[in-house]
Amino acid sequence: MRSQSEPASAEPGAIARPPLVRELLLVAGLFLVYKFGRQLATGHTAEALHNAHRIWDLERTLHLPSEVDVQSALLHGDTLVHLANTYYATVHFPATLAFLVWLYLKRPAHYVWARRVLAAVTAAALVLPFTFPLAPPRMLAASGLIDTARIYGPSVYGPPARDHLSNQFAAMPSLHFGWALMVAIGLIVATRSRWRWLWLLHPAITLLVIIGTANHYWLDAIAATAMLGAALALIHPPHRTATTAGRGTRHLVAEEPALVGAGR
Helix, strand or coil, rough: CCCCCCCCCHHCCCCCCCHCCCCHHHHHHHHHHHHHHHHCCCCCHHHHHHHHHHHHHHHHHCCCHHHHHHHHHCCCCHHCCCCCHHHHHHHHHHHHHHHHHHHHCCCCCHHHHHHHHHHHHHHHHCHHHHHCCCHHHHHCHHHHCCCCCHHHCCCCCCCHCCCCCCCCEEEECCCCHHHHHHHHHHHHHHHHCHHHHHHHHHHHHHHHHHHHCCCCCCHHHHHHHHHHHHHHHHCCCCEEEEEEEEEEEEEHHHHHHEEECCCC
C-alpha cells in the first residue's frame, strides 16, 4: 500500500516519464516538420487562388458567418486589431510548447497521448497543401478583407514570392486552431479543477483571431477540427483506474495510451 507522500509514479501500472533527450528530439522534430514541411508544397499560386474562390463560394452556400463581420469588429480600434495580430504571431507555438512541457512534468501518460495526437494531426495536415493548395482570405480580393498584420502589425509573413520560411498557400487546415483546440482538450482531460473548462477560451480566441486577421476561413478551422477528432478517436487518452488506499482515499493510476485495436 502506497502512502500519500509517495509519488504517483510509484503506483503499480503508472507510466514513467519518457526520457527527456528523446522527447526533446521528438518535439523539436514535430515543430520542424510543421514549420518546414509545408515548404515542400510551395508555389501553385493560380491553383491556390482558384481554390480560395471555391472555398469562399462554398461558405456562402453553406450560410456560414461572414469573415468580414469578424474583421469589422476587430477594426473598431487599432489596439484591438494589434492585439489580435500579436496573438496570432506569438501565442501559437509557445502555448503548445508550454502545454507539452507541463504535461511532461506533471502528467507523463497524458503527455505521451497528447504528443501522439499532435504528431498525427500535423502529419495529416501536411498532405493537404499538396492536394489542395489554398490562399488565405487576405489574398482574395473578392472577400473584401484586408491583411491586418501588414497594415497594423506585427506580421509574421513577408511577400509570398520572397517568403522562404512558410508556405502561405497552405491555409487549410488551420493548425493554429487545431493545436489550440488540442491544448484545451488535453488540459481538460488531464486536470480535475472545476475551472478547467475555461481552457476552451484559448481555441475560441484563436478562432476569432485567425478569422478576423483574414489568415483563415471558417472551413480551415472545421477541417482542423475534423482531423483532430479523427486522431482522438484513434489514439486513446490514458485511462484512470481508481484504487482504494488508506482511509478510503482514491488514487488515480494512468495507463499507457494506445491506438484503437492495439494491445495495452
